[in-house]
Amino acid sequence: MKFTAEEQAMLAGDYGTGTQLAMKVLAAIGEAYDAPYMVPVTRTHVALSNQEADLWFAEKLVAGGATCKIRPTVNPSFSWDNFHEITTLEPEDEAIVKRTHAAYTKLGAIMTYNCTPYLERNVPRFGEILSFSESSATPFVNSVYGARSNRESAQSALCSAITGVTPYYGFLLKENRAGNVLVHVDAAMQDDFDYQMLGYLVPRKIGFAVPVFEGITNPSKEALMNLGAQLNTGGNIALYHIVGFTPEASTREEAFQGKTPAQQVHITQAELTAMREELSAPGGKIDFALYGCPHFTIDQVAAVAGLVKNKKLAVPLFIMTSSLTRTLAQKMGYMDIITRAGGTIVEDTCMDQPCWKFLYGKKGITDSPKCAYYTKRRDMQFVIAPLADSVQAALKGVY
Amino acid sequence: MGKTYTCHKIAGGRVSGEIMFSKDPICFYLIDPKTGIVIEKEHCLYGQSITGKILVFPYGKASSVVQADGMYQLKLSGMGPAGMIVANADTTLAASAIIFESPMVNKAEPAFYEDAPQGMKALLDAEKGELILL
Numbered sequence: 001m002k003f004t005a006e007e008q009a010m011l012a013g014d015y016g017t018g019t020q021l022a023m024k025v026l027a028a029i030g031e032a033y034d035a036p037y038m039v040p041v042t043r044t045h046v047a048l049s050n051q052e053a054d055l056w057f058a059e060k061l062v063a064g065g066a067t068c069k070i071r072p073t074v075n076p077s078f079s080w081d082n083f084h085e086i087t088t089l090e091p092e093d094e095a096i097v098k099r100t101h102a103a104y105t106k107l108g109a110i111m112t113y114n115c116t117p118y119l120e121r122n123v124p125r126f127g128e129i130l131s132f133s134e135s136s137a138t139p140f141v142n143s144v145y146g147a148r149s150n151r152e153s154a155q156s157a158l159c160s161a162i163t164g165v166t167p168y169y170g171f172l173l174k175e176n177r178a179g180n181v182l183v184h185v186d187a188a189m190q191d192d193f194d195y196q197m198l199g200y201l202v203p204r205k206i207g208f209a210v211p212v213f214e215g216i217t218n219p220s221k222e223a224l225m226n227l228g229a230q231l232n233t234g235g236n237i238a239l240y241h242i243v244g245f246t247p248e249a250s251t252r253e254e255a256f257q258g259k260t261p262a263q264q265v266h267i268t269q270a271e272l273t274a275m276r277e278e279l280s281a282p283g284g285k286i287d288f289a290l291y292g293c294p295h296f297t298i299d300q301v302a303a304v305a306g307l308v309k310n311k312k313l314a315v316p317l318f319i320m321t322s323s324l325t326r327t328l329a330q331k332m333g334y335m336d337i338i339t340r341a342g343g344t345i346v347e348d349t350c351m352d353q354p355c356w357k358f359l360y361g362k363k364g365i366t367d368s369p370k371c372a373y374y375t376k377r378r379d380m381q382f383v384i385a386p387l388a389d390s391v392q393a394a395l396k397g398v399y
Numbered sequence: 400m401g402k403t404y405t406c407h408k409i410a411g412g413r414v415s416g417e418i419m420f421s422k423d424p425i426c427f428y429l430i431d432p433k434t435g436i437v438i439e440k441e442h443c444l445y446g447q448s449i450t451g452k453i454l455v456f457p458y459g460k461a462s463s464v465v466q467a468d469g470m471y472q473l474k475l476s477g478m479g480p481a482g483m484i485v486a487n488a489d490t491t492l493a494a495s496a497i498i499f500e501s502p503m504v505n506k507a508e509p510a511f512y513e514d515a516p517q518g519m520k521a522l523l524d525a526e527k528g529e530l531i532l533l
Binding site for chain 1: 407408409410424428441457458459460461462464465466467468470471472475486487488489490491492493494495497498499505
């Protein structure tokens, strides 16, 4: 790999051991992918997770004196302020979240604690080179905006934030962004929930590939959030195209860059229904409802408020969102409606965090397969249902 | 020494172990760090331990965070695989292997996939880009 004088200085340790480590990791990645050189990045997003590996790596960089050249936005951990009002936090969990906060703050990250940076605070333009981690974010910036990012890990994105560069390979090159599988969507795709199931099902049918969708018209931003999050959780798809909708796919030919699709598959409503049945716990009595994986938009918060207005929830209902959206919900009166019904809006929080221990061993309802996926390590069960149906279930305590 | 095959280094190291094939993609976060056992119900390796194995799999899956944490915890507990041979390595997987120094290669010769029986011992020299059936 060829390095510039500055990159060589970083590798040699002239900028301290933290920056040196970051550049070494990127050089190893570049070598693994046969990248010829590094290219500058103009935006970064780090999937901060507050998990052991995350903290270990961030503190190692801090100890080595590293700071971010391209300051990243970051993923949620949990809001200790919000959770003090909901549950009793274990001291070690609160200590680790504060240590993570301190480490990232020292590195110079912008502490947005939000997994939908592509909707607020870190919105790229077409063709911009990025280093984005977070499973719903990478497909969104690549596919919907036509910006260019590989499927970065939290650590590799942080290394790029520190050094300001990323190895030139993969989805940064136009030729690697061509679709290879044509996906005919025969299902009607009537609401955003159908996109959750589509996203989860497609990787099973096509494996590691760039899908090109036909038969999808005018998906909402929530539908696209859901689609990307599930494509990249159920499988490993960080780029897709929708013919006539996404910027690199004005026609089928453009989406495939003139090549013939290697495979064609059809997705039927029956398959989406079967997917949901497989992922969801059986119905019956539920103990709570949990939303916001990925973080809810103000429109989704408004939808929940509309459903619970002047009613009483039978079970606790939680919505995870950004601090900006939570403040907006407060201003617009949605928060008051939801709180009076017995629900709670929390900011800066991910469902895969120890602040939810009080729900372990219980059965919840959600609209997101991704939300249910990680709880396999946490002994939580989830019924997965469309948003309106699941809120109705939370009002009754049963689905 | 048995047959030798070429491969391409992602993360360096020289290790040996029994070959374990997975037709399904791997999420390291859904492997119990205490036992090395796959806890993902729908997975073809569900209930089996990957500890000390040369794990051969198509690609990694799941979010940009949890692969690293899964690998880190397996590293700390010593219950991780000895080495990994992957067909399609995404950056999340490759970066995790590099940072946590878990030997990993891709681009193994097609003949390897045809020849190597499940459970056979193999030596993986990621540094040299070599795979040897023992």
